[in-house]
Amino acid sequence: MELIIEEISKGDKLLSRQKYHGHSLSIGRAYTNDVIVTDPHVCPEHLALRYDGNNWIASDCGSLNGSFLGNGKEEVNEHVVQSGDVITIGNSTLRIVFPDHPVAPSVPFSAFETLINLARNPLVIGLAICLFALASAWLAYLDKGKEVNFTLILIPAIGMTLMFSVWPALVALVSHLTKNDARVMHQIGICFVFYLLLLGTDAIQALTLFNSSSNWPVKWIIGVLPVGIAFCLFWLNCYIGFHMTDKRRAITAACITALFFGGTALMQISKQPDFNPRPQYNATILPPSYLIASSNDVEGFIDDASKLFDKTREMSKKEQEKSEH
Amino acid sequence: MKAVFAIVLSVFCTLSWAEEQAGAIFKQWAPSLYQIRLIDNVSGEKSSIGSGFQITADGLIATNYHVISGFAQAPQKYKIQYLDHQGNKGELSLESVDVINDLALVKRSIDSEMSFFTIADDAPIKGEELFSLGNPHDLGMIVVPGTYNGLKKETFNDKIHFTGSVNSGMSGGPVVNKAAQVVGINVATSGNQIGFLVPHDKLAKLFAKYKKAKPESIEAQMAEQLMANQEKLIGTLLKSEWQAKELGPAIIPTVDVPFIRCWGDSNADKPEALIFTAMATCSLDEDTFIDNQFFTGMIEMQFQYMETEKVSDLKFYHLYQRQISHASAGNKVSKEDVTEFKCHHDIVAPSSQGINNKSILCTRNYKKFPELYDVLYLGLSVDKDTQSLISHFTIAGVSKPMALAFTEQFMESVSWN
Numbered sequence: 001m002e003l004i005i006e007e008i009s010k011g012d013k014l015l016s017r018q019k020y021h022g023h024s025l026s027i028g029r030a031y032t033n034d035v036i037v038t039d040p041h042v043c044p045e046h047l048a049l050r051y052d053g054n055n056w057i058a059s060d061c062g063s064l065n066g067s068f069l070g071n072g073k074e075e076v077n078e079h080v081v082q083s084g085d086v087i088t089i090g091n092s093t094l095r096i097v098f099p100d101h102p103v104a105p106s107v108p109f110s111a112f113e114t115l116i117n118l119a120r121n122p123l124v125i126g127l128a129i130c131l132f133a134l135a136s137a138w139l140a141y142l143d144k145g146k147e148v149n150f151t152l153i154l155i156p157a158i159g160m161t162l163m164f165s166v167w168p169a170l171v172a173l174v175s176h177l178t179k180n181d182a183r184v185m186h187q188i189g190i191c192f193v194f195y196l197l198l199l200g201t202d203a204i205q206a207l208t209l210f211n212s213s214s215n216w217p218v219k220w221i222i223g224v225l226p227v228g229i230a231f232c233l234f235w236l237n238c239y240i241g242f243h244m245t246d247k248r249r250a251i252t253a254a255c256i257t258a259l260f261f262g263g264t265a266l267m268q269i270s271k272q273p274d275f276n277p278r279p280q281y282n283a284t285i286l287p288p289s290y291l292i293a294s295s296n297d298v299e300g301f302i303d304d305a306s307k308l309f310d311k312t313r314e315m316s317k318k319e320q321e322k323s324e325h
Numbered sequence: 326m327k328a329v330f331a332i333v334l335s336v337f338c339t340l341s342w343a344e345e346q347a348g349a350i351f352k353q354w355a356p357s358l359y360q361i362r363l364i365d366n367v368s369g370e371k372s373s374i375g376s377g378f379q380i381t382a383d384g385l386i387a388t389n390y391h392v393i394s395g396f397a398q399a400p401q402k403y404k405i406q407y408l409d410h411q412g413n414k415g416e417l418s419l420e421s422v423d424v425i426n427d428l429a430l431v432k433r434s435i436d437s438e439m440s441f442f443t444i445a446d447d448a449p450i451k452g453e454e455l456f457s458l459g460n461p462h463d464l465g466m467i468v469v470p471g472t473y474n475g476l477k478k479e480t481f482n483d484k485i486h487f488t489g490s491v492n493s494g495m496s497g498g499p500v501v502n503k504a505a506q507v508v509g510i511n512v513a514t515s516g517n518q519i520g521f522l523v524p525h526d527k528l529a530k531l532f533a534k535y536k537k538a539k540p541e542s543i544e545a546q547m548a549e550q551l552m553a554n555q556e557k558l559i560g561t562l563l564k565s566e567w568q569a570k571e572l573g574p575a576i577i578p579t580v581d582v583p584f585i586r587c588w589g590d591s592n593a594d595k596p597e598a599l600i601f602t603a604m605a606t607c608s609l610d611e612d613t614f615i616d617n618q619f620f621t622g623m624i625e626m627q628f629q630y631m632e633t634e635k636v637s638d639l640k641f642y643h644l645y646q647r648q649i650s651h652a653s654a655g656n657k658v659s660k661e662d663v664t665e666f667k668c669h670h671d672i673v674a675p676s677s678q679g680i681n682n683k684s685i686l687c688t689r690n691y692k693k694f695p696e697l698y699d700v701l702y703l704g705l706s707v708d709k710d711t712q713s714l715i716s717h718f719t720i721a722g723v724s725k726p727m728a729l730a731f732t733e734q735f736m737e738s739v740s741w742n
Contacts, residue, residue: 279666
């Protein structure tokens with residue numbers, strides 16, 4: 001008769017799987033056994049299985065620490081084995097499965113999977129990293145108020161690229177350590193594609209802030225954009241690197257996003273003084289070719305601005321009332 | 326040799342004559358001179374000192390507003406005290422203030438009529454010798470002789486130009502002519518340079534008003550004075566001629582009034598600079614002191630022209646944006662005095678269509694004087710690829726209608742040539 005013995009971890013992860021033929025099977029630490037377990041809490045002859053013609057029977061061989069069904073306290077003694085039974089010996093856990101044990105239905109390759117596989121294409125990875133490095137170099141160039149030479153912008157570009165490679169490497173490392181497939185190339189590819197998308201949102205933000213007047217409440221809408229993209233990135237990191245349920249993946253991605261943006265926001269709030277004597281205004285400006293909005297006239301501007309005075313007066317009244325209480 | 330000896334002797338004589346004269350004035354009028362001190366109620370120690378002088382027989386004393394500003398702003402925290410030439414102390418009550426000209430009237434209770442300083446009817450003549458009396462550095466009363474040099478030209482509210490070393494503790498002390506009539510009051514706040522005096526007519530006006538009716542509340546009186554002053558100041562600016570002036574290829578306004586002074590600068594001497602910059606700043610050289618943490622009443626207009634042929638339009642605008650991201654109002658304020666700024670922005674073209682600006686207007690309200698606001702405007706040209714004009718002004722302590730009228734006129738006056 002055939003029998004499959006799986007060694008599983010405490011977290012239900014499969015550590016090894018072996019198929020055996022015959023009518024009896026011995027499990028223990030001694031080299032004479034069919035299944036050799038290295039766990040020091042397991043006896044040299046620990047557990048024996050025999051086939052009586054109809055069933056497999058499991059019996060403890062008088063071991064020091066005993067054998068138990070599942071994680072419970074029920075000792076294994078002349079136990080009739082069912083397919084899928086879990087037996088704990090020492091610190092190790094074994095699952096016994098018969099060849100006719102049902103398996104989960106096959107998962108078809110989704111278009112999504114193909115898309116993700118595209119991200120590990122060396123061409124895509126190379127292109128994404130190059131574009132990102134170029135964008136970093138260009139931003140560094142824009143920021144320099146003096147004449148610049150090539151090395152002066154090359155160093156920040158390389159530095160930025162290396163710094164941003166840390167995240168996919170970290171995710172891959174964690175998934176490797178948790179006995180998942182690391183898939184480093186996937187992670188790097190996906191991350192850099194999304195970094196480029198985030199840079200794209202910066203451009204969209206600048207364009208919107210430049211073209212909109214404060215009469216439109218666009219600030220919040222465009223503020224949400226990078227948060228959404230970051231959430232997608234973290235979700236994909238989880239999808240590629242770890243086996244988890246959809247719900248758990250969504251929660252994990254949401255938590256990382258909240259930690260990231262919430263943390264940044266918290267840091268900014270804690271830095272903000274109790275009273276700011278400087279005005280906070282939107283000073284985004286771009287060259288005329290990026291200007292789509294039509295111009296208001298001075299009268300219209302004055303009309304809109306006059307509401308500000310009433311607003312600050314209201315603020316002042318409220319603050320006065322608060323301080324009186 | 327004889328001639329030299331004669332000159333030296335005559336100089337020495339004039340000096341000693343001046344000293345004698347000063348001594349006589351001091352001896353005669355010492356009983357009417359006081360040190361005015363603000364005492365912190367909790368610690369019982371003085372928190373600021375200045376000078377003051379009696380102007381009526383029944384104990385009315387004139388001093389600087391800034392000497393007693395702590396009491397005017399927080400009457401429960403302080404008391405005002407006098408110290409006379411014999412070392413007697415007593416409490417004073419605050420009667421009236423002129424916050425614009427930095428004057429205050431306080432009163433002591435007296436048993437019998439006392440001698441007092443009379444306020445002169447006429448202004449002194451240029452070159453006339455005057456004596457500044459006061460109490461610098463808590464060292465006791467002193468007399469400083471000096472010369473009257475007329476009114477300072479570039480001020481909106483008159484100040485006397487006096488050559489003589491007026492020290493900070495002499496604030497609020499009288500400046501008298503040879504007939505011992507008060508022709509000015511020492512003033513030495515941080516906003517005003519040493520050597521300037523408040524003219525006597527400001528005190529005469531405040532005193533005359535006080536004789537008619539004592540103000541009901543000091544805060545309301547201050548609000549009224551600040552309101553009237555800004556109305557007069559901005560009104561004068563709006564009525565004056567706004568001359569169009571060239572700054573590079575741009576047209577900027579300059580207001581033709583003596584109290585607004587302009588300065589210019591450029592980086593034409595630095596050919597290695599990526600962006601050529603020329604700047605013109607016009608401002609009012611005075612401000613109004615409300616307390617140590619709160620100044621108002623200043624106006625500043627600033628124009629900056631920038632151009633480049635060395636970098637792309639995107640880089641030019643990036644550097645241009647960095648230049649204007651941190652504009653702030655020029656007056657010192659604290660949380661108790663004003664709200665935070667609120668801002669409005671839009672793309673705006675004046676009726677001439679001569680420029681297209683991203684315009685930003687920010688304002689904050691005064692908590693104790695709710696009719697008044699600080700205003701900050703920024704106009705950023707966005708219609709030329711590698712040329713730009715920043716037009717900017719800030720006004721402190723202005724009413725809503727005046728602020729809006731000024732903003733409108735300012736925005737309409739800026740354009741490309």
